[in-house]
Amino acid sequence: MSKGLPKRSDDYSLWYNELVKRADLAENAPVRGCMIIKPYGYSIWEKMQAVLDKKFKDTGHSNAYFPLFIPKSYLSKEAAHVDGFAKECAVVTHYRLKNDPSGKGIIVDPDAKLEEELIVRPTSETVIWNTFKTWVQSYRDLPLLINQWANVVRWEMRTRLFLRTTEFLWQEGHTAHETKQEAIAETEQMIQVYADFAQNYMALPVHTGIKSANERFAGAEETYCIEALMQDGKALQAGTSHFLGQNFAKAFDVKFAKKEGGLEYVWGTSWGVSTRLMGALIMAHSDDEGLVLPPLLAPIQVVIVPIFKTSEQLDLIEEKLKPIIAALKAKDINVKFDHTDKFSPGYKFAEYELKGVPVRIAIGARDIENNTVELARRDTKEKTTVPQEGLVDRIENLLKEIQDSIFQKALAFRSANTLIADDYSTFKKMLDETPGFILAHWDGTSETEEKIKEETKATIRCIPLGMKPESGICMVTGKPSTQRVLFARAY
RNA sequence: CGGGGUGUAGCGUAGUCCGGUCAUCGCGCCUGGUUUGGGACCAGGAGGUCGCAAGUUCGAAUCUUGCCACCCCGACCA
Known part of the structure; x- marks a missing residue:
C-alpha cells in the first residue's frame, strides 16, 4: 500500500480521483466513462438509498420499475425534451451477433437490424408518461405518486467518477396531479425532502x-434545485425537482375525467438524485488523510483496533470488548472489531482514516491495566484516553457530535465563501481570487446570463428561495433587479 | 469532433532521440523468520505477447506505416 494522498491544495482533481480509488469507493470500468462501484462505496450508496426511500414512502410514493429501453419515437414526443437529450443518447440498433466469416472474433449480424431503434434511457419521463396514459382515467386515479430506482445512460463527453459518469444510478420520481397547485406543491415538497436529506444526513x-x-430541465416549466459548495469553491447541483406543467400530459395524451365533468390534462412533476451525491459527500468533507463520512451514512461507524503481541493478549482484549460491542450493536451502531494480525496497528489507523470511519477505538495492554481505551475521532483527529466505564454512551454522543460538527464546518466554509458583488469587475475578480458562491443582481434575461457564462464560466446556480427581495441593478446591464441570485462556477 | 499527450508485470515507472550486455526500479503479491501504541524489518521467490498489425534490419521496446485504446484542454452536461 502506497502512502499519502495528493494534497487538496496541490491538485484538487487529482486528490479527488485518488481518494475515490484509494478509499475503495469506485474504479474505472473497461468502457470509457463507466465506473465500477466497489463494495465499500456501494454500501454508502445503499445507506443513502435507505434513508431516501423511506422519505419517499413517508410522503406517499410507491416504487415501481420501468424498462431500460425506450422506443426512439417516444423521445421525440416532447419537443424540448428531445432537444435536451438527443445529443447524449446510447442507441441499440441490432439484437444479434454472429461469428465473423473471416474467422476472427464476432461481429454484429447485419440481418438483425431492429425495425425501430431503442434508446437506452437517459431519463424515463417518456416511457413513464406513455404508461400513465393507460393508468389515469379519472380524478379517482390521482394523484399518481411513483418512484423508481434505476440506472440511466447519458453519453457525456467528459466524465469523472461519481460526478459525471456515462452510466449512473439514481432514483426518479414521477407524479401526476389534478391541479397545477397540487403539482407545484409536490415539486416543492420533494426539493425540501432533498434539502433535508443533504443537510441532516450528508451534513x-x-x-x-x-x-x-x-x-431548466428539458421539458419542465420550472426546475427547483439544491446547490452545494465544494471545498475548491465550485458549486455542485445535488438534486432537482421539476414542475412539468402539462407538457408531458399533452405530449402523451394523459387526460382525466374531472369530478365536475369534462376532460383535463394532468399536471406532472419529476425529481431525482443520483450517485453524484457520492461525489458531493466526498468533496465536501474529506481531507488530505482521506474520507470524512458523516456518522449517519458511514458503513462502519466505529472501528476497534486491538494492540497485542500474543494471542493470549488478544483473548484478554476480546473478553473486555465483548459487552461493549454487544451494547453498541444494541444501539444500532455499526461497529467493526478488526482483530486480524495481517496489518500493524499503525497501518490500520491510516487505512480507517482513509475510509472515513468516524470513531476509532484502540485498546492494548496499557488500557487493559488501566480500564481505559483510546478514543479517536476522524473529523478533528482528536485522540483522548477515556475510561471503559460509560464508553457506549460516550460513543453514542460522540457520533451525534461528529455529525453536527461536520455540518457546522461545511456551513462555516460556505458562509466564508459566499460573497456579494455589486459590479461586474468585482464579480470577475472574486471568481478567480476567492472562488465560491457570489450573490449578485441580474436583469432576469437569458442573454445576460449567457454573456456572463461565456465571459466568466460562471452560471446562475439558482434563484434562492426564501431570500429577502432587494431592489438593485443588474451588474452587467444596469437594468433593474428585484433579488440577488446565486452565481458560481460549477461541476 | 478540433488541439496536445501517453501506451513497458496487478499499480506506478526507467529505457525510445542515438537499434545489439536492455527488459530498470519502487509499491503490491508469495514463502520463512523477527515484529506490532501512527502506514514494521530481513532473507528468499513468482510475475512481461514492451497497446495491436505489417514493414526495414543479421538483430526492434527503440526506426517506418497503419490501426486501437486511454489521458489532458475545448464544445456538451445530473
Whole structure:
C-alpha cells in the first residue's frame, strides 16, 4: 500500500480521483466513462438509498420499475425534451451477433437490424408518461405518486467518477396531479425532502432555489434545485425537482375525467438524485488523510483496533470488548472489531482514516491495566484516553457530535465563501481570487446570463428561495433587479 | 469532433532521440523468520505477447506505416 494522498491544495482533481480509488469507493470500468462501484462505496450508496426511500414512502410514493429501453419515437414526443437529450443518447440498433466469416472474433449480424431503434434511457419521463396514459382515467386515479430506482445512460463527453459518469444510478420520481397547485406543491415538497436529506444526513448545507430558464430541465416549466459548495469553491447541483406543467400530459395524451365533468390534462412533476451525491459527500468533507463520512451514512461507524503481541493478549482484549460491542450493536451502531494480525496497528489507523470511519477505538495492554481505551475521532483527529466505564454512551454522543460538527464546518466554509458583488469587475475578480458562491443582481434575461457564462464560466446556480427581495441593478446591464441570485462556477 | 499527450508485470515507472550486455526500479503479491501504541524489518521467490498489425534490419521496446485504446484542454452536461 502506497502512502499519502495528493494534497487538496496541490491538485484538487487529482486528490479527488485518488481518494475515490484509494478509499475503495469506485474504479474505472473497461468502457470509457463507466465506473465500477466497489463494495465499500456501494454500501454508502445503499445507506443513502435507505434513508431516501423511506422519505419517499413517508410522503406517499410507491416504487415501481420501468424498462431500460425506450422506443426512439417516444423521445421525440416532447419537443424540448428531445432537444435536451438527443445529443447524449446510447442507441441499440441490432439484437444479434454472429461469428465473423473471416474467422476472427464476432461481429454484429447485419440481418438483425431492429425495425425501430431503442434508446437506452437517459431519463424515463417518456416511457413513464406513455404508461400513465393507460393508468389515469379519472380524478379517482390521482394523484399518481411513483418512484423508481434505476440506472440511466447519458453519453457525456467528459466524465469523472461519481460526478459525471456515462452510466449512473439514481432514483426518479414521477407524479401526476389534478391541479397545477397540487403539482407545484409536490415539486416543492420533494426539493425540501432533498434539502433535508443533504443537510441532516450528508451534513451538507445546500441552497434551495429555482433554475433560470437556461438551466431548466428539458421539458419542465420550472426546475427547483439544491446547490452545494465544494471545498475548491465550485458549486455542485445535488438534486432537482421539476414542475412539468402539462407538457408531458399533452405530449402523451394523459387526460382525466374531472369530478365536475369534462376532460383535463394532468399536471406532472419529476425529481431525482443520483450517485453524484457520492461525489458531493466526498468533496465536501474529506481531507488530505482521506474520507470524512458523516456518522449517519458511514458503513462502519466505529472501528476497534486491538494492540497485542500474543494471542493470549488478544483473548484478554476480546473478553473486555465483548459487552461493549454487544451494547453498541444494541444501539444500532455499526461497529467493526478488526482483530486480524495481517496489518500493524499503525497501518490500520491510516487505512480507517482513509475510509472515513468516524470513531476509532484502540485498546492494548496499557488500557487493559488501566480500564481505559483510546478514543479517536476522524473529523478533528482528536485522540483522548477515556475510561471503559460509560464508553457506549460516550460513543453514542460522540457520533451525534461528529455529525453536527461536520455540518457546522461545511456551513462555516460556505458562509466564508459566499460573497456579494455589486459590479461586474468585482464579480470577475472574486471568481478567480476567492472562488465560491457570489450573490449578485441580474436583469432576469437569458442573454445576460449567457454573456456572463461565456465571459466568466460562471452560471446562475439558482434563484434562492426564501431570500429577502432587494431592489438593485443588474451588474452587467444596469437594468433593474428585484433579488440577488446565486452565481458560481460549477461541476 | 478540433488541439496536445501517453501506451513497458496487478499499480506506478526507467529505457525510445542515438537499434545489439536492455527488459530498470519502487509499491503490491508469495514463502520463512523477527515484529506490532501512527502506514514494521530481513532473507528468499513468482510475475512481461514492451497497446495491436505489417514493414526495414543479421538483430526492434527503440526506426517506418497503419490501426486501437486511454489521458489532458475545448464544445456538451445530473
